[in-house]
Amino acid sequence: MIGVLGELLITAGVLVMLFLGWQLWWNDAIMAKEQSNAASEISQEWIEQDRLAQAEAEAEASASPDPDDDGETSSATDFGDPIVAAVPGNADAFAVLYVPRFGADYHRTVAEGTGHDVLNSTRLGIGHYPGTQMPGEVGNFAVAAHRSAYGGGMHLINELQLNDAIYVQTADGYYTYRYRDMEYVSPSVVEVIAPVPNAPDAAAVDRLITLTSCNPLLSTAERIIAYGVFESWQPTSAGAPTDLAPIIAAQAAG
């Protein structure tokens, strides 16, 4: 009888270990792959939509040719203030995040809301804090993702280095942010996602992006907060920023 009890206890221990392995690596890898594929799909869809819209506009404009348009999109143009999209409904995908520091093929879908329906989704993965600003808007575009398990959208957030590019692609275009600094806070510090982080009453003048995730790794005791500042934006028709273009092209190739 003791033998049976011992075997049951060992089995229980093995099951717990198996579950952790499954959650942190096996299912994590599967979800990361699924989220990545879903993000590629939505990104390609936006580019295709824009291509069709451009072709349509060109067909209409051919009657009255524009002297500036010689068929080639000009580079290094100032596109003015970025387009700010309307706030989407809960769990609606509206952006794709690219952080080359997280890996050349890293891309994840950003959806509205930070509930489990977004962060634990096999399609989405990154949640936009409701009430914070949209990409390109003056204020703070704040998003959250898991550090480990569920696809681990922010697994390598601690590896960000000064001036690292953080790209946000939407149906309208590409918003480039540059990583600036990091902060570690307790989970209750909501001031980090204020329009001016840590100064909730101040009026925003800068366009910021804030990434939040768990810290330390495999724990939920603290939150790791990464801030970036807006650098530039360009509409979809102008193509992706130089450093992002090969990543987008790789997506198109599958």
Place this chain on the structure above:
Amino acid sequence: MYLALWRVLPGPLWLRILLALLLLVGALYALATWVFPWVELLVNNQEATVGSP
């Protein structure tokens, strides 16, 4: 427990090893497909957001 299971398995040694491995693979598949996803919902305490309790 596992010894009794081993005794129940029929056939020569190679067949019993094969059957035992098949049982193990079946158990792992059932765990990964049905049991672990269900357990994950029960123990979901992973939070990545600020402002959460």
